[in-house]
Amino acid sequence: MDLSLSELATYLGAEIRGDGSARVDGVAPLSSAGSSDVTFIADPAYRKQLDSTAAAAVIVGTNLADDVASAALVVEDAYLAFAKTTQLFDRRPRQPEGVHPRAIVEDGVVLGAGVRIGPGAVIGRNTHIGDGTEVGAGCVIGSDCRIGRDCLLFANVTLYYRVSIGDRVRVQSGAVIGSDGFGFAPNKGKWERIAQLGNVRIGNNVEIGANTCIDRGALEDTVIEDDVILDNLIQIAHNVHVGQGAAMAGCVGIAGSTHIGKGCTLAGGVGIAGHLTLADGVHALGMTLITNSIDEPGVYASGTSHMPAKQWRRSAARFKQLDSIAKRLQKLEKSQEGNA
Amino acid sequence: MDLSLSELATYLGAEIRGDGSARVDGVAPLSSAGSSDVTFIADPAYRKQLDSTAAAAVIVGTNLADDVASAALVVEDAYLAFAKTTQLFDRRPRQPEGVHPRAIVEDGVVLGAGVRIGPGAVIGRNTHIGDGTEVGAGCVIGSDCRIGRDCLLFANVTLYYRVSIGDRVRVQSGAVIGSDGFGFAPNKGKWERIAQLGNVRIGNNVEIGANTCIDRGALEDTVIEDDVILDNLIQIAHNVHVGQGAAMAGCVGIAGSTHIGKGCTLAGGVGIAGHLTLADGVHALGMTLITNSIDEPGVYASGTSHMPAKQWRRSAARFKQLDSIAKRLQKLEKSQEGNA
């Protein structure tokens, strides 16, 4: 991939400063960009690297444009323009068009135009796959699934039966969608299984990370709305509903029937109990434990952060005395008033 | 699936109130049930929905039976009866009987009657699979395994060699059983591997979630007793022993050689250190960190739950001063006594 700054400026809707005929063939950080790379600056903290960068041009917002001595592509949102630029230089290999001779396509499957099915993939009975969708090697798609157009399932993804996925959805390897929700009724020291009769419905433009699990619903469906992005190793339990545009980082776990509002962001390792509701625009910091519904948008956190273990042991021990500490403090305050 | 209320009553051992000839073809929640659905009420909190439900009949315990105006199936335990009912309406597609032509069955494999092996599955040398067991597409079963009867391995499950599994065990996709335990001896800044010579032994009626990992033992075996249910993304380290009927929700991690008692329940994200023993009937709330053995049954917890981040930062900072706070409080109390 190789294009001129003018072509890139047109693609980005950028104002160009410098020689538009200069050509770029890659994207790189300010510090390591070469003379044929385009780079970007979004965070003013990196401003000092502007002078030393060897990049052919810098993608920059109007706020920092005047700090750029070299050629520049001036845009409204430099980070967004950078994101769009990376997509031009993506050299991800694709499966060839069509069905690999070593793939298995069962009866009643309907494949759209330009579908790509990799070696060893299995497409179950009566499943429909939309135009331009690619299914990687070793994927197993259950029967009666609906997968939209221009989706990308990387290798070794598993979809159970009757899973529905929208358009332009990307699923990383090892993800499992439609597995049985964890539903059991206690029965004299054993567990009676609740058959999971619901399905999973995933909207458009959704991203699902590697080894992430999304369980099917018990009676009704588990739902992931449009524009949701999920990182790796996330657990989405049965009947969870994730609102449009929500984002979750790695290792998040959400228990059954919890509703996550639109635009919520959950940092890594956040855990949310079941049957809760998070309002739109709730943001949780890393490893936050959420045990009650949250009605107010805003930033939430829990726990404590790292400290030397020796000091931590003392604090952790005192934590167990906190109620007594608080009560004794109240007692002192009272007697103080008495003295006054 | 379609049956009469009388047939369902017989199946559940329920007392029927209303027209036993009415037919039902599904299960649904009180709020969304249609006229051909059976529904249930277990939690009195939903009592107010009883009047408005359109369900053909309500599965109800004796405690709430008189609140049901419509047809009812009266049982001792409504939630248990609901669980059994869902199994009647499960429409999970199955692999056809026999070995799929695109499966790979190595020498010395012994398959019971009615075994179903999906496309792309690999069954290793000398492995035995019991009557009626189904192995999904893309599963890889190592050599010398023993899998009981009426088990269900969904697609893309991996069993290593010499893994033993009882009867009626269900394993969700992406689960890995028998992987090497994490055992290494430090050796001058490097790590010398301890070959994991033990195996994994799993009892009857065990449920294993998607992408859950159960490591093989170092010298002796990792053991999961009968009736244990494990959710998704759980880590069971080498030589862990999980007692009969224990239940673990998603993202639980248990370090090496820890014993979990019978009937213990671990909520999501619980972490347990190695070489500990939990008594029978220990219950841990979400994201609890367990660093010592627990001798007394009961409910345990740790950490703190979510609060606004601004307020949280102050609390988290003070946590680091807790020992000093406690000591200063003691000092004040002493001087107080002095004054008295």
Next chain:
Amino acid sequence: MDLSLSELATYLGAEIRGDGSARVDGVAPLSSAGSSDVTFIADPAYRKQLDSTAAAAVIVGTNLADDVASAALVVEDAYLAFAKTTQLFDRRPRQPEGVHPRAIVEDGVVLGAGVRIGPGAVIGRNTHIGDGTEVGAGCVIGSDCRIGRDCLLFANVTLYYRVSIGDRVRVQSGAVIGSDGFGFAPNKGKWERIAQLGNVRIGNNVEIGANTCIDRGALEDTVIEDDVILDNLIQIAHNVHVGQGAAMAGCVGIAGSTHIGKGCTLAGGVGIAGHLTLADGVHALGMTLITNSIDEPGVYASGTSHMPAKQWRRSAARFKQLDSIAKRLQKLEKSQEGNA
């Protein structure tokens, strides 16, 4: 496997006490070892079991050698010698040499001498695999990868394209290496994907656990240096750099662009925020949350450990009042001084 104590002593560089012609065919713990097993003692706490063990010989350090009544193999580091001994008795079945007829090897692949490729494995275009490396059944290796010699990929491992792996690297089942990093630019309530143009570079003697994920870099590479050991279900985000000899237990999560120093050890469930640097020799206890860089080697921790839930609820509630408690204590101290 069956060898004499003399042969084992030679292998370990041990001083032998007792009959060197005695033969052993297994390794077992002190308590359960039989007369043809070799056992070991590293922790003096087990000293009392020395008298009752039936083992043919005990691997022991010079510090405890005189406590051993039976035959002994005296070494400098008993635990290290034990580790080396287990490797002699490892009976892991291997794939036969060569490419299984049901494997898929694409054009331009270069296979070294003695390579073993299992059934259903897929090796992508132009990938090179070094001498003696084994690729398990169902593995999918992307195109243009470089895998060194004497590596072992267990079944159902996924490598994306352009991933580079050194020599003697072992990867457990379900691991995903080279998946897209979680990079997106916000765009009016949606997310614009940042194509992940970097790769993953893994050194020599690295161990990667089951269902562990290592994302490819955004612009530059994600790097795992030599001698790193990673347990199961670990998330390594894009552009993380893990230093030589670091060790991480199960369920650890490391956010993007964080650098982990050489020889760091992270216990289970540790979470580390993005763009941080941990010095060499940092050790974090289980479930520690690390939110800032750590410059000093040492042991760190956070959070609190388990307590009875009833008592915990009180402490957790008081945690939210901690800042007020501390301020009120200061006030009392001041007035105290006033009184003095």
